Amino acid sequence: MNTVTRPRILVVGAGFAGVECVRRLERKLSPDEADVTLVTPFAYQLYLPLLPQVASGVLTPQSIAVSLRRSKKYRTRIIPGGAIGVDLKSKVCVIRTITDEIVNEPYDYIVLAPGSITRTFDIPGLTDHAFGMKTLAEAAYIRDHVISQLDLADASQDPVERASRLQFVVVGGGYAGTETAACLQRLTHAAVKRYPRLDPSLIKWHLIDIAPKLMPELGDKLGSSAQEILRRRGIEISLGTSIAKAGPEEVTFTDGRVIPTRTLIWTAGVVASPLIATLGAETVKGRLAVAPEMNLPGDDGVFALGDSAAVPDLAKGDGAMCPPTAQHALRQGRHVADNVIASLRGQVMKPYVHKDLGLVVDLGGTDAVSKPLGIELRGLPAQAVARGYHWSALRTNVAKTRVMTNWLLNAVAGDDFVRTGFQARKAARLKDFEYTDAYLTPEQVRAQVEGSGRPD
Template sequence: MAQPHVVIVGAGFAGFHAARRLSRVARGRADVTLVNPTDYFLYLPLLPEVTGGVLDPRHVAVPLTAALPGVRLVLGEVDELDVTGRRVGYRDPTGRRDGLRYDRLVLAAGSVNKLLPIPGVADHAHGFRGIPEALYLRDHLIRQLELADAADDPGERAARCTFVVVGAGYTGTEVAAQGQLFTEELARRHPRLADVPIRWLLLDTADTVLPGMQPRLSATAGRVLRDRGVEVDLGVSVQEATATGVRLTDGRTLATHSLIWCVGVRPDPLVEATGLPVDHGRLKVDEYLAVPGHPEILACGDAAAVPDPQHPGRATPMTAQHAVRQGRLAADNIAASYGTGRRRPYRHRDLGFVVDLGGWQAAAAPLHVPLSGALARAVTRGYHLAALPAGRARVAADWLLTALGSRPAVGLGLVPGPAVPLETGAPETLHA
C-alpha cells in the first residue's frame, strides 16, 4: 500500500521547520512534499545586513534540497485548495498548472507586505520581504549616492541623499540602522558629497521605536539611532507619495527618491482563497494547530491564528519564534496521527528579543534580561548563528571581513524595480 502523503505549503520559518522535523519523525511512515516558489529557506532576520552590504545574500538562503533529506521539493505557488477532494493546486515556474493530493496538509504560506490605502505608496515605495527586494534596495542606495555625486543642482543632490523608512518595528528599525551606516560609508568615497548631509528618517504612528517591546530596549534603539543622526519621527506617517517626494501627516514635504515601506505584514492571500474560517485574516485553528472540522489540515506561522495560552482570547504574534515552534509541533502532531509520539497542544515560553542596530550596537533581552551595546551585539549574533539552519561559518566570515575592511559598493542591477512589487511583497519568481 502507498504511504500517506503529507503536503506542506510554504518554506518560511513554520513550513521549513515542519518539513525538517517530519523528515526525521515520519521517516518510513509518510511521504512528505514541500511546495514553495523558491528552492531556498530565507533566514529573514539577517536580510537588513544584505541591504547594508554586510552579508552575501547566498549566505542567508538555505538550499531546501540539501537541508531537507527525504522531502520532495515542488517549485510552485499554491493558489487553490479543494478541501473535499483533498487537493492543492499550484502554478509552477513555467506557468503550468498542476496539483497534489494529500492525506495531511500543513498550511504555512507566511505573509506579504501590508499595503495601506495611501496615495502613491504602491507605485513609489520599496518593500522589504525577500532577497530580490533586499538586493534591489542595496543597489538603489548605491545608485542614489552616485547620482547625487554626478548632479550639480543642490536640490537634486539633497533629495538623492534623503532616505525615508516608514515603520519602526523590527524590520524598519534594522533597515534604517544598516542603511544609515552603509550610506555614510559610501558617501566617504564621494568627495563631492562631503558637504551634503546624508539624511535618514524613521517614521511611525506609534509613540516609541519598537512598539510592544520592553521600554528599556525601545529607548536604547531610539537613542542609538538618534546618536547616529537618524531622524526618528514618532506619531508621524506618510500622507502621499510621489516619484520625487513624500508629504507627511504633520504637513511637512520631503524631497526624496527613497521611500522604504516596513509597516508590517498581512497573511498570504492564499489564506482567504482557501474558503476556510479566518480570524483577522489568519486561519482559525485549535490549540493542536488543526483547522476546526478538518483535522487533516494544520496551519501554523503567520498564516494561522494560533490561540496564545499566555494571553487567552488572543492569537500568538506573527514572529519567527512562534513560527519555528508551531512548525515543529505541526510535524509532531502529524507524526502522532501515524503512531509516532503523542498529540500535544501549543505551549511556548518567550525567549526574549534581539534587534541588530549595526556596527557594535544592538538591543537584546535574552530571557527578558535587557542588554545594550557590545554585549547585546554578541548575544544577537550568537542567537542568529544558533538559529541559522546552515551556513554559519560563511555568515561569521562575512561579519569578520566587514569588521576588518569595508562593505562592497558595486550596484549590479540584477533586480529591476518591476520585479519587486510592493502589492504582494513577492518577486516574480515564477516565470522561467
Template sequence: MDRDRPTGEIGAPTRVVVVGAGFAGFTALRRLERLLARRGAEGDIELVLVSPQDYMLYTPLLPEVASGVLQPRSVAVPLRPTLPGTTVVPGWATAVDVAGRTVTVDPGDADGHVVHVPWDRLVLVPGSVTRQFAVPGVEAVAHGVKTVNEALFLRDHLLAQLDRADALPDTAEGRAEREGRLTVVAVGAGYTSTELVGQLQRWLHAIASRWERIRPADVRWLLLDVSHTVLPELGPVLGAVATQVLRRRGVDVRLGTTVASATDRAVVLTDGTTVPTRTLIWGAGVVASPLVATVGAPTVRGRLVVDAQLRVDGLDHVWAAGDAAAVPDLTKDDGAVMPPTAQHAQRQGVVLADNVAASLGLGHPRRYAHRDLGLVADLGGRDAVANPLGIPLTGLPAKVVTRGYHLLAVPGAGNRVRLAVDWALGALLAPHTVRLAGVRPDDALIPAAQHTAIYDTAGSS
C-alpha cells in the same frame, strides 16, 4: 512524483503536503523526516513541499544583506540537500481546495500552466507579506524587505541615488534634485524598518569615501510610524534606547506620523509636510499570505484560526502555523494569540511535525505552549538592543547576544560558517561596494517581489 494522483488510492503512500518553506514549514519537514526514519515509515508516507524558491530564507538578516554586510547565500538554506526525504514542487500555491483535497500551484511558467497537488495531510505555513494600506501611490513606488530581490535592489538603488547626486551640478535645479536623491523615508518603526535604517545608515558612513562631494551627514533619514514607540516588541525602555541611538546618528524619527500619499519624487506626510525623496521603504508590519483567504476557514485579522494543536478550525487533517495562523497563547489567560515571530514559527514547526505524525499513528499529539526567550535588534556597528530571558541589554553586549542568537537559529552548519566568515571579513576589511544592477525596478516593487498579484485570479484555472 505523480502530482495528480487521487488521494486515498489503495497501496499509495499517505501524502503530507507542506505549503511554505519558511521557519515553520522547514522545521516541520526536517523533524518529520527524522521521525519517519526513526520509525522506518519512509515508504508509507510521502513528504511534499510546495515552495517558489529552492531555499529557506533566514529573513531576520535581510537588513544585513541590504547593507552588504552579508552575502545572500549566507541567509539562504538550500532545500534539497537539507530535506533529502522531501519532494519539492517549485511554484506559488495560489488556492486550496479543501473538498477536493488539492493545492493549486503556479510554477510561474510563461504558458500559465498550473498543477494541482493532492494531499492526505495538509500543513499551511505560507508565511506573510508586507502589510500595505490604501495610501495613494504607495503600491507604485514603495519597496519592502521580505525577499532577497528586494534587499539587493534596495542596496543598488541607494548606491545609484548617491552616485547620481554626487554628479549633479551645483545649480538651483541640481540642488533640488540632489535633496530628493539623498533622502530616505522608511515607514514602520518595528523590526524591519528600524533595523534596516540602522544598518544602512551605518553602512553609508563606512563607504563615504566612494563619493567626492557627498558626506554621510548629507543623507537625510526619516523613520516614521503612527505609533509612539520604536521597536514596541522590545518594550518602552529598549525602544527608547533605540530611538536615542538613531537620533544621535542623525535619523529623523517621527512618531505619530506616516505617509499620506507618495509619488516617485516625493511623499506627503500625515502632518502635511512634503518630503522630496526617491526612496520609500515600506515596513509597516505584515499580514498573512493571500493564500489564507482561499482556504474558506475562519480567520482572525487575516490569520487562520487554529487550536492549541495547530489544527485549522473546522477542517480535518489540516494544520497551520507561523505568520498564517492565529495560534492561541497558552502562557496567557486573556485569549491572546502568539506574535508572528521567527522564534515562535520555528518552535511551532516542531509541534506541527509531531501532530502530523500522531495523525498517522506515530506518537501522540502535542499542544503548543512557549514563552518568549527574548528578542534582539541589530542597529548596525556596535549598536544593538536585546532582552534575552527578559534581561535588557544594549550596546556591545546586545550585539554579541544578537549575533550569537542568529548563529544558533539559522539552520545548517554551512550557513553558520558563512555567517561567521562574512561578519569576520566585515570587521577586518573595508566594505566592498559595487552596483550589480541585477534586479529590475518593477520586479522589486512589493506586489511583484512578493507575488501578491497572482492571487487576484487564484483558482481560475
C-alpha cells in the same frame, strides 16, 4: 488489483515553520509510512531577520539563503511553485508552477505555512513607488538602489536633485524598519566618505511610524535606548506619523511635511498570505483560526502555523495569539510535525506551548538592544547576544560559516560599495516582488478542481 498508497503529506511554504516541519517529518517517519511534498517557489529557506544586513552589504545574499537541495539524504519531493488555492472538501491544493502551469495536487494531510506578505494600505502611490523588505531580491535590490543614489547625486549638477537623492524614508518602527534604517544609515555614512564631491550633511534618514513608541515590545527603557542610538547617528524619528501619498520624487507625510526623496522603504507590518483567504475558513485578523494543536477544527488533516495562523499562545493566556516571529515559527514547525505524525498513527495530538525567550535588535556595528529572558542589555553585550542568537538559529554549518566569515570580513575590511547593476533597466518597486495578485478566489478554486477533476 488493489494497491495500498502511502498517506500524502503536503507542506506549503519553505519558511522557518515549513522547513522545520519537513525536516522533523523526515527524521521521525519511515520512508514507507508517508510521502512528503513541499511546495515553494524557491528551493531555499530564507533567514528573514538578517535581511537588513544583506541590504547594507554586511552579509552576502547567499549566506542567509539555506539551500533545500544541498543534502542528498533528504527524500522530500519539492514542487517549484506557489500554492494559489486550497479546496478543503476535495483535499486538493491548486499550485501555479514556476512554468506558469496550474496543477491540482491531492493530499491526505496538509500543513499550511505560506508565511506573510507586506501589509499595505490604500495610500496613493505607495505600491508604485515604495520598496519592501520581505524577500532576498528586495534586500539586494535596495542595496543597489541606495548606492546608485550616491552615484547619481555625485554626477548631478542640480542641487535640488542632489538633495532629494540623498534623503531616505523608512516607514515602520518595528524590528524590520528600525534595523533597516539603522543598517542602511551606516552604509551611506561610510560610503559618502568615498564621494569627495558630496556634502555628508545632505544625507538624511527618516524613520516614521504611526505608533507612539518605537518597538513597544522592548519596553520603555530599551525602546528609548534604541531611539537615542538612532538619533545620535542623525536619523530623524517621527512617531504618530505615516504617509499621506508617495510620488517618484517626493513623499508627503500625514503631518503635512513634504520630503523630497527617491527612496521610500515600506516595512509597516505584515499580513497573512492571501492563500488563507482561498480556504473560506474562519480567520482572526486575516490569520487562519486554529486549535492549540494547530489543526483546523472540523477539517480532518488540515494544519496551519507560522505567520498565517492564529495559534493560541497558551503561555500568555487571556486569548493571546502567538506573534509572527521566527522563534515561534521554528518551534511550531517541529510541534506540528509531531501532531501530524500523531494523527497519522492514531495517537493523541498535543497543544503548542512556548514561553517567549526574549527579543534582539541589531542596529549595526557595536550598537544593539536585547532582552534575553527578560534581561535588558545594550551595546556590545546586546550585540553579542543578538548575533549569537541569529548565528545559532541558522540551520546548516555551511550557512553559519558563511555568516560568521561575512561578519568578520566586514568588521576588518569594511565595504567596497559595489552595486551589481539591477538599476540598469526598469525600476522595480514593492508591487513587483510579492505577486499578491496570483491567488484564486474560493469560487475559482472550486471551478479549477471540479473542471480538471481530481488526479489520482
